[in-house]
Amino acid sequence: MDRIRIVGGAQLNGTIPISGAKNAALPLMIAGLLTDETLILDNVPRLADVAQLQRILGNHGVDIMAAGKRPGDHEYQGQTLHISAKNIIDTTAPYELVSKMRASFWVIAPLLARMHQAKVSLPGGCAIGTRPVDLLIMALEKLGATLTIDGGYVIAEAPGGLKGAAIEFPKVTVSGTHVALMAATLAKGTTTISNAACEPEIVDVADCLNKMGAKITGAGTPRITIEGVAKLHGARHTVLPDRIETGTYAMAVAMTGGDVQLSGARPELLQSALDVLTEAGATITVNNDGIRVTRNGAGINPVTVTTAPFPGFPTDLQAQLMALMACAKGASHITETIFENRFMHVQELARFGARIHLDGETATIDGVAKLRGAPVMATDLRASVSLVIAGLAAEGETMVNRIYHLDRGFERLEEKLSACGATIERISG
Numbered sequence: 001m002d003r004i005r006i007v008g009g010a011q012l013n014g015t016i017p018i019s020g021a022k023n024a025a026l027p028l029m030i031a032g033l034l035t036d037e038t039l040i041l042d043n044v045p046r047l048a049d050v051a052q053l054q055r056i057l058g059n060h061g062v063d064i065m066a067a068g069k070r071p072g073d074h075e076y077q078g079q080t081l082h083i084s085a086k087n088i089i090d091t092t093a094p095y096e097l098v099s100k101m102r103a104s105f106w107v108i109a110p111l112l113a114r115m116h117q118a119k120v121s122l123p124g125g126c127a128i129g130t131r132p133v134d135l136l137i138m139a140l141e142k143l144g145a146t147l148t149i150d151g152g153y154v155i156a157e158a159p160g161g162l163k164g165a166a167i168e169f170p171k172v173t174v175s176g177t178h179v180a181l182m183a184a185t186l187a188k189g190t191t192t193i194s195n196a197a198c199e200p201e202i203v204d205v206a207d208c209l210n211k212m213g214a215k216i217t218g219a220g221t222p223r224i225t226i227e228g229v230a231k232l233h234g235a236r237h238t239v240l241p242d243r244i245e246t247g248t249y250a251m252a253v254a255m256t257g258g259d260v261q262l263s264g265a266r267p268e269l270l271q272s273a274l275d276v277l278t279e280a281g282a283t284i285t286v287n288n289d290g291i292r293v294t295r296n297g298a299g300i301n302p303v304t305v306t307t308a309p310f311p312g313f314p315t316d317l318q319a320q321l322m323a324l325m326a327c328a329k330g331a332s333h334i335t336e337t338i339f340e341n342r343f344m345h346v347q348e349l350a351r352f353g354a355r356i357h358l359d360g361e362t363a364t365i366d367g368v369a370k371l372r373g374a375p376v377m378a379t380d381l382r383a384s385v386s387l388v389i390a391g392l393a394a395e396g397e398t399m400v401n402r403i404y405h406l407d408r409g410f411e412r413l414e415e416k417l418s419a420c421g422a423t424i425e426r427i428s429g
């Protein structure tokens with residue numbers, strides 16, 4: 001199994017290009033199932049999750065052509081995918097494929113909307129909580145589908161097609177909103193989604209669906225309205241920049257000190273995190289090319305932060321913030337409200353000498369003057385990268401084991417960080 005070796009202590013200085021967002025690219029690829037014409041997606045990141053979804057879509061009969069750099073592209077352009085679901089040959093998404101990645105479960109929505117049937121294994125994904133799919137099932141039932149669970153599979157049927165309905169989510173759910181949105185585009189009549197997730201990735205998917213001929217208004221607000229159409233067509237769409245990757249590198253710079261340009265980043269996608277970083281003592285400047293993060297000399301101020309759905313502080317940056325606060329001048333408090341078990345990084349950060357006390361959903365972090373490198377490993381994506389950040393700031397050598405999760409969500413992590421002066425390398429085997 002691959003590992004990442006880091007020798008910490010150096011400041012980060014230079015430019016980091018921000019990739020397309022994993023959490024937008026995945027539902028956008030899935031939306032390709034809604035049409036028999038070709039959907040072209042630009043700026044798709046090269047990630048293990050994207051490759052895995054290509055396999056899953058391939059199993060349904062989808063043709064995917066990947067093109068790399070084109071003349072005129074700058075060095076770090078993401079890949080372009082041509083997704084053609086002309087013939088869907090299989091409406092089953094098997095356990096072996098779906099269990100590796102949570103978002104793959106969402107294929108249930110377009111399959112049901114277009115083919116009126118789907119059999120999809122219950123999902124896997126990051127181990128950060130129980131992560132049920134009851135609200136996704138509720139939304140599809142509201143749209144007139146019949147769903148049963150048998151042998152670990154959700155079997156969904158809507159023989160006469162889906163019908164528009166009023167869907168109200170009792171809690172904000174990104175997955176529920178994606179599924180309801182995609183399914184409703186081809187339903188007969190009008191659907192309203194209340195208490196919808198407002199995450200930028202939902203807006204990106206809605207924008208793409210509208211380019212494909214869907215009639216969606218209100219995406220980015222808690223109330224989305226979808227007027228169903230009989231057919232969607234092909235379109236071309238560019239995946240928005242990854243706000244979690246942006247926030248992760250911003251926190252890395254805040255922790256090590258230095259001066260880094262996050263090229264292509266969009267500040268409005270992570271304002272709450274940028275505000276927290278400013279409070280912590282980093283200087284954030286917005287310019288034409290993205291966001292510049294600097295921290296010179298001064299120490300890190302402690303903060304009190306609670307994760308919340310967008311536009312609140314994202315749960316996907318909670319672990320990284322905790323790494324940063326491990327070196328703050330005083331006690332910080334971080335409360336996780338989205339996932340009940342997203343603290344797997346606490347015991348690993350302790351290996352660096354971090355002092356973190358967990359009480360229910362709140363972690364108290366007593367900052368220490370210096371972290372020291374250590375062998376560590378993590379069981380989820382953002383926890384893994386929090387260990388990389390801690391390793392960059394720690395004195396001495398850190399070995400991050402079991403880096404499979406990192407490859408799911410961070411494109412060319414070692415390359416981007418070494419270009420800014422970090423000593424970081426992948427050790428294969």
Ligand SMILES: CC(=O)N[C@H]1[C@@H](OP(=O)(O)OP(=O)(O)OC[C@H]2O[C@@H](n3ccc(=O)[nH]c3=O)[C@H](O)[C@@H]2O)O[C@H](CO)[C@@H](O)[C@@H]1O
Nearest residue numbers: 023103131132133134135136172173174175176316338339
């Ligand atoms: C691929 C992707 O985009 N993943 C993101 C997505 O995950 P995901 O879409 O899985 O997260 P949700 O917003 O759906 O989950 C939020 C909360 O609702 C609960 N819930 C969800 C569905 C359901 O049927 N029943 C239920 O109880 C979940 O357990 C969780 O406690 O949004 C999360 C919250 O911003 C992010 O951390 C993930 O990175």
Ligand SMILES: C=C(OP(=O)(O)O)C(=O)O
Nearest residue numbers: 102103125126316381382
């Ligand atoms: C939790 C995440 O991914 P997933 O929902 O695919 O597990 C994530 O992107 O941080």
